[in-house]
Amino acid sequence: MPNEGSDYTLKDRYLDLVRDSIMGLIHPGQYRPLLRKPAWYRPLAGLLKRVDLELVRPAHFDVARRLEGKDWPVNAESMLSRQRLDNIRFCLESVLRDNVPGDIIEAGTWLGGAAIFMRAVLQAHDIKNRSVWVADSFGGLPPADTVKYPQDTGDTHSTFLDLIAPFEAVQENFRKYGLLDSQVKFLPGWFSETLEQAPIDRLAVARLDGDMYGSTIESLNALYPKLSAGGYCIIDDYNLSGARQATDDYRAAQGISESLVKIDWTGVYWRKER
Protein backbone atom coordinates (compact mmCIF):
# COMPACT_ATOMS: atom_id res chain seq x y z
CA MET A 1 0.00 0.00 0.00
CA PRO A 2 1.17 3.54 -0.66
CA ASN A 3 4.02 4.65 1.51
CA GLU A 4 3.76 8.27 2.54
CA GLY A 5 7.35 8.62 3.74
CA SER A 6 9.60 11.30 2.28
CA ASP A 7 11.77 8.67 0.60
CA TYR A 8 8.75 7.47 -1.41
CA THR A 9 9.64 9.26 -4.62
CA LEU A 10 7.66 10.11 -7.72
CA LYS A 11 9.48 7.22 -9.43
CA ASP A 12 8.21 4.84 -6.72
CA ARG A 13 4.70 6.21 -7.09
CA TYR A 14 4.78 5.77 -10.88
CA LEU A 15 6.13 2.23 -10.73
CA ASP A 16 3.74 1.16 -7.97
CA LEU A 17 0.83 2.60 -9.95
CA VAL A 18 1.86 0.74 -13.13
CA ARG A 19 2.39 -2.46 -11.10
CA ASP A 20 -1.00 -2.28 -9.39
CA SER A 21 -2.73 -1.36 -12.63
CA ILE A 22 -1.30 -4.29 -14.60
CA MET A 23 -2.29 -6.55 -11.69
CA GLY A 24 -5.89 -5.39 -12.09
CA LEU A 25 -5.99 -4.06 -8.53
CA ILE A 26 -7.17 -0.60 -9.49
CA HIS A 27 -10.10 -1.50 -11.72
CA PRO A 28 -10.80 -5.18 -11.08
CA GLY A 29 -13.12 -6.72 -13.67
CA GLN A 30 -16.57 -7.53 -12.34
CA TYR A 31 -17.50 -10.04 -15.01
CA ARG A 32 -15.70 -12.87 -16.77
CA PRO A 33 -16.45 -13.73 -20.40
CA LEU A 34 -17.47 -17.32 -21.11
CA LEU A 35 -14.55 -18.71 -23.14
CA ARG A 36 -16.28 -22.03 -23.75
CA LYS A 37 -19.92 -21.38 -24.59
CA PRO A 38 -22.33 -24.06 -23.30
CA ALA A 39 -24.28 -25.82 -26.07
CA TRP A 40 -27.62 -24.40 -24.89
CA TYR A 41 -26.25 -20.86 -25.21
CA ARG A 42 -25.06 -21.12 -28.81
CA PRO A 43 -28.47 -20.65 -30.50
CA LEU A 44 -29.12 -17.68 -28.20
CA ALA A 45 -25.75 -16.01 -28.77
CA GLY A 46 -26.57 -14.57 -32.22
CA LEU A 47 -29.88 -13.19 -31.02
CA LEU A 48 -28.30 -11.54 -27.96
CA LYS A 49 -25.48 -10.11 -30.06
CA ARG A 50 -28.00 -8.29 -32.21
CA VAL A 51 -29.17 -6.37 -29.14
CA ASP A 52 -25.58 -5.94 -27.89
CA LEU A 53 -25.82 -8.43 -25.02
CA GLU A 54 -23.73 -11.44 -24.08
CA LEU A 55 -23.61 -13.96 -21.25
CA VAL A 56 -20.89 -13.35 -18.65
CA ARG A 57 -20.11 -14.72 -15.19
CA PRO A 58 -19.46 -12.69 -12.03
CA ALA A 59 -15.71 -12.48 -11.46
CA HIS A 60 -15.79 -12.59 -7.61
CA PHE A 61 -12.70 -10.42 -7.12
CA ASP A 62 -10.62 -11.59 -4.16
CA VAL A 63 -7.93 -9.02 -3.39
CA ALA A 64 -5.84 -11.40 -1.25
CA ARG A 65 -5.66 -14.01 -4.01
CA ARG A 66 -4.88 -11.30 -6.57
CA LEU A 67 -2.01 -9.96 -4.43
CA GLU A 68 -0.60 -13.49 -4.22
CA GLY A 69 -1.09 -14.18 -7.94
CA LYS A 70 -3.21 -17.23 -7.26
CA ASP A 71 -6.19 -16.39 -9.48
CA TRP A 72 -7.08 -15.91 -13.15
CA PRO A 73 -7.47 -12.13 -13.14
CA VAL A 74 -10.10 -10.55 -15.36
CA ASN A 75 -9.12 -6.96 -15.92
CA ALA A 76 -5.35 -7.32 -15.62
CA GLU A 77 -2.39 -7.49 -17.97
CA SER A 78 -0.43 -9.78 -15.65
CA MET A 79 -1.35 -12.72 -13.46
CA LEU A 80 1.78 -12.23 -11.32
CA SER A 81 1.76 -11.58 -7.59
CA ARG A 82 2.92 -8.25 -6.24
CA GLN A 83 6.04 -9.91 -4.85
CA ARG A 84 6.98 -11.28 -8.27
CA LEU A 85 6.46 -7.88 -9.87
CA ASP A 86 8.51 -6.21 -7.12
CA ASN A 87 11.19 -8.82 -7.81
CA ILE A 88 11.34 -7.65 -11.44
CA ARG A 89 11.98 -4.11 -10.25
CA PHE A 90 14.57 -5.36 -7.75
CA CYS A 91 16.47 -7.35 -10.42
CA LEU A 92 16.39 -4.55 -13.00
CA GLU A 93 17.49 -1.87 -10.55
CA SER A 94 20.26 -4.16 -9.32
CA VAL A 95 21.72 -4.69 -12.83
CA LEU A 96 21.37 -0.97 -13.60
CA ARG A 97 23.19 -0.04 -10.39
CA ASP A 98 25.94 -2.57 -11.01
CA ASN A 99 26.26 -1.85 -14.75
CA VAL A 100 25.60 -5.47 -15.68
CA PRO A 101 25.44 -5.37 -19.48
CA GLY A 102 22.55 -6.65 -21.55
CA ASP A 103 18.89 -6.50 -22.43
CA ILE A 104 15.89 -7.83 -20.53
CA ILE A 105 13.63 -10.64 -21.73
CA GLU A 106 10.37 -12.22 -20.70
CA ALA A 107 9.75 -15.61 -22.33
CA GLY A 108 6.06 -16.28 -21.79
CA THR A 109 4.23 -13.00 -21.46
CA TRP A 110 0.48 -13.68 -21.80
CA LEU A 111 -1.08 -10.16 -22.00
CA GLY A 112 2.34 -8.54 -21.61
CA GLY A 113 1.99 -7.14 -18.09
CA ALA A 114 5.33 -8.16 -16.59
CA ALA A 115 7.15 -7.03 -19.73
CA ILE A 116 5.27 -3.72 -19.65
CA PHE A 117 6.48 -3.32 -16.09
CA MET A 118 10.07 -4.08 -17.20
CA ARG A 119 9.81 -1.33 -19.83
CA ALA A 120 8.35 1.02 -17.19
CA VAL A 121 11.32 0.39 -14.89
CA LEU A 122 13.76 1.20 -17.72
CA GLN A 123 11.77 4.33 -18.51
CA ALA A 124 11.67 5.44 -14.88
CA HIS A 125 15.48 5.24 -14.83
CA ASP A 126 15.80 6.98 -18.19
CA ILE A 127 17.57 3.96 -19.72
CA LYS A 128 17.80 4.25 -23.50
CA ASN A 129 20.38 1.62 -24.37
CA ARG A 130 18.61 -1.56 -23.27
CA SER A 131 15.64 -3.32 -24.83
CA VAL A 132 12.85 -5.46 -23.44
CA TRP A 133 12.35 -8.61 -25.51
CA VAL A 134 8.89 -10.13 -25.41
CA ALA A 135 8.73 -13.77 -26.52
CA ASP A 136 5.47 -15.66 -26.87
CA SER A 137 3.46 -17.73 -29.31
CA PHE A 138 0.67 -15.18 -28.77
CA GLY A 139 -1.59 -18.18 -29.14
CA GLY A 140 -1.20 -20.07 -25.86
CA LEU A 141 1.02 -22.98 -24.88
CA PRO A 142 2.09 -25.77 -27.24
CA PRO A 143 0.64 -29.27 -27.02
CA ALA A 144 2.99 -31.43 -24.95
CA ASP A 145 5.70 -32.98 -27.13
CA THR A 146 6.07 -36.13 -25.06
CA VAL A 147 8.57 -37.74 -27.44
CA LYS A 148 11.02 -34.90 -26.89
CA TYR A 149 9.91 -34.07 -23.36
CA PRO A 150 8.33 -37.05 -21.57
CA GLN A 151 8.34 -34.83 -18.47
CA ASP A 152 5.36 -33.00 -20.05
CA THR A 153 3.22 -36.14 -20.23
CA GLY A 154 -0.28 -35.29 -19.04
CA ASP A 155 0.30 -31.53 -19.22
CA THR A 156 -2.92 -29.76 -20.22
CA HIS A 157 -1.74 -26.14 -20.43
CA SER A 158 -2.29 -26.08 -24.20
CA THR A 159 -6.04 -26.48 -23.63
CA PHE A 160 -6.37 -23.39 -21.41
CA LEU A 161 -8.15 -20.77 -23.53
CA ASP A 162 -7.48 -18.15 -20.82
CA LEU A 163 -3.78 -18.36 -21.65
CA ILE A 164 -4.24 -17.21 -25.24
CA ALA A 165 -3.28 -13.57 -25.71
CA PRO A 166 -3.13 -12.34 -29.31
CA PHE A 167 -0.14 -10.28 -30.47
CA GLU A 168 -2.29 -7.23 -31.29
CA ALA A 169 -3.79 -7.26 -27.78
CA VAL A 170 -0.33 -7.36 -26.19
CA GLN A 171 0.94 -4.51 -28.39
CA GLU A 172 -2.17 -2.53 -27.52
CA ASN A 173 -1.49 -3.08 -23.81
CA PHE A 174 2.02 -1.63 -24.17
CA ARG A 175 0.54 1.28 -26.12
CA LYS A 176 -2.09 1.97 -23.43
CA TYR A 177 0.69 2.49 -20.88
CA GLY A 178 2.60 4.72 -23.31
CA LEU A 179 5.38 2.13 -23.42
CA LEU A 180 5.24 0.76 -26.97
CA ASP A 181 8.43 2.03 -28.56
CA SER A 182 11.63 0.92 -30.26
CA GLN A 183 13.02 -0.43 -26.98
CA VAL A 184 10.33 -3.14 -27.00
CA LYS A 185 11.11 -6.05 -29.32
CA PHE A 186 8.69 -8.88 -29.97
CA LEU A 187 9.60 -12.48 -30.74
CA PRO A 188 6.35 -14.06 -31.91
CA GLY A 189 6.32 -17.85 -32.31
CA TRP A 190 7.23 -21.02 -30.44
CA PHE A 191 10.31 -20.66 -28.24
CA SER A 192 11.89 -23.57 -30.14
CA GLU A 193 11.78 -21.43 -33.28
CA THR A 194 12.48 -17.94 -31.97
CA LEU A 195 14.78 -17.88 -28.95
CA GLU A 196 18.00 -19.41 -30.35
CA GLN A 197 17.86 -17.25 -33.49
CA ALA A 198 16.85 -14.02 -31.76
CA PRO A 199 19.34 -11.22 -32.46
CA ILE A 200 20.06 -10.73 -28.75
CA ASP A 201 23.73 -10.09 -27.84
CA ARG A 202 23.58 -10.20 -24.09
CA LEU A 203 20.97 -10.32 -21.38
CA ALA A 204 21.02 -8.81 -17.92
CA VAL A 205 17.68 -10.27 -16.78
CA ALA A 206 15.93 -13.33 -18.18
CA ARG A 207 12.45 -14.02 -16.83
CA LEU A 208 11.10 -17.39 -17.85
CA ASP A 209 7.38 -17.94 -17.56
CA GLY A 210 6.56 -20.82 -19.90
CA ASP A 211 4.97 -23.16 -17.31
CA MET A 212 5.90 -26.46 -19.01
CA TYR A 213 9.07 -28.56 -18.97
CA GLY A 214 9.70 -28.12 -22.72
CA SER A 215 9.07 -24.37 -22.69
CA THR A 216 11.29 -23.83 -19.64
CA ILE A 217 14.21 -25.98 -20.81
CA GLU A 218 14.10 -24.43 -24.29
CA SER A 219 14.20 -20.96 -22.73
CA LEU A 220 17.11 -21.90 -20.47
CA ASN A 221 19.08 -23.56 -23.30
CA ALA A 222 18.66 -20.56 -25.59
CA LEU A 223 18.93 -17.68 -23.13
CA TYR A 224 21.07 -18.62 -20.14
CA PRO A 225 24.34 -18.67 -22.14
CA LYS A 226 23.62 -15.03 -23.09
CA LEU A 227 23.05 -13.94 -19.49
CA SER A 228 25.88 -11.71 -18.25
CA ALA A 229 27.72 -12.44 -15.01
CA GLY A 230 25.82 -10.48 -12.38
CA GLY A 231 22.57 -10.96 -14.31
CA TYR A 232 19.41 -12.56 -12.96
CA CYS A 233 17.53 -15.64 -14.09
CA ILE A 234 13.94 -15.69 -12.82
CA ILE A 235 11.66 -18.74 -12.97
CA ASP A 236 8.01 -17.86 -12.50
CA ASP A 237 6.53 -21.30 -12.07
CA TYR A 238 8.83 -23.30 -9.80
CA ASN A 239 5.79 -24.80 -8.07
CA LEU A 240 4.74 -26.42 -11.37
CA SER A 241 6.40 -29.80 -11.73
CA GLY A 242 7.44 -29.26 -15.37
CA ALA A 243 9.09 -25.89 -14.84
CA ARG A 244 10.72 -27.06 -11.60
CA GLN A 245 12.12 -30.21 -13.20
CA ALA A 246 13.47 -28.28 -16.21
CA THR A 247 15.14 -25.74 -13.90
CA ASP A 248 16.67 -28.45 -11.70
CA ASP A 249 17.84 -30.46 -14.75
CA TYR A 250 19.42 -27.44 -16.41
CA ARG A 251 21.15 -26.27 -13.26
CA ALA A 252 22.50 -29.77 -12.58
CA ALA A 253 23.69 -30.24 -16.20
CA GLN A 254 25.43 -26.84 -16.24
CA GLY A 255 26.85 -27.14 -12.72
CA ILE A 256 25.06 -23.99 -11.59
CA SER A 257 25.69 -23.71 -7.88
CA GLU A 258 24.25 -20.27 -7.14
CA SER A 259 21.43 -20.77 -4.64
CA LEU A 260 17.83 -20.46 -5.69
CA VAL A 261 16.13 -17.58 -3.92
CA LYS A 262 12.41 -17.87 -3.20
CA ILE A 263 10.27 -14.88 -4.27
CA ASP A 264 6.89 -16.14 -3.14
CA TRP A 265 4.91 -19.41 -3.21
CA THR A 266 6.05 -20.16 -6.78
CA GLY A 267 8.63 -17.70 -8.12
CA VAL A 268 12.39 -18.24 -7.69
CA TYR A 269 15.53 -16.59 -9.06
CA TRP A 270 19.27 -16.75 -8.89
CA ARG A 271 22.04 -14.32 -9.72
CA LYS A 272 24.60 -15.62 -12.18
CA GLU A 273 28.04 -15.31 -10.66
CA ARG A 274 30.24 -16.31 -13.57
Ligand SMILES: C[S@@+](CC[C@H](N)C(=O)[O-])C[C@H]1O[C@@H](n2cnc3c(N)ncnc32)[C@H](O)[C@@H]1O
Ligand atom coordinates in the same frame (compact mmCIF):
# COMPACT_ATOMS: atom_id res chain seq x y z
C1 LIG B 1 1.54 -18.16 -17.53
S1 LIG B 1 1.55 -17.29 -19.03
C2 LIG B 1 2.67 -15.95 -18.71
C3 LIG B 1 2.16 -14.98 -17.68
C4 LIG B 1 2.79 -13.59 -17.78
N1 LIG B 1 4.21 -13.59 -17.61
C5 LIG B 1 2.16 -12.59 -16.84
O1 LIG B 1 2.82 -11.60 -16.50
O2 LIG B 1 0.99 -12.73 -16.50
C6 LIG B 1 2.52 -18.33 -20.06
C7 LIG B 1 2.76 -17.78 -21.45
O3 LIG B 1 3.81 -18.55 -22.06
C8 LIG B 1 3.54 -18.72 -23.43
N2 LIG B 1 4.27 -19.94 -23.83
C9 LIG B 1 4.47 -21.06 -23.08
N3 LIG B 1 5.22 -21.94 -23.73
C10 LIG B 1 5.54 -21.38 -24.93
C11 LIG B 1 6.34 -21.81 -26.04
N4 LIG B 1 6.93 -23.00 -26.04
N5 LIG B 1 6.48 -20.97 -27.08
C12 LIG B 1 5.88 -19.75 -27.07
N6 LIG B 1 5.10 -19.29 -26.05
C13 LIG B 1 4.94 -20.10 -24.99
C14 LIG B 1 2.03 -18.82 -23.52
O4 LIG B 1 1.55 -18.45 -24.77
C15 LIG B 1 1.57 -17.86 -22.40
O5 LIG B 1 1.30 -16.58 -22.92
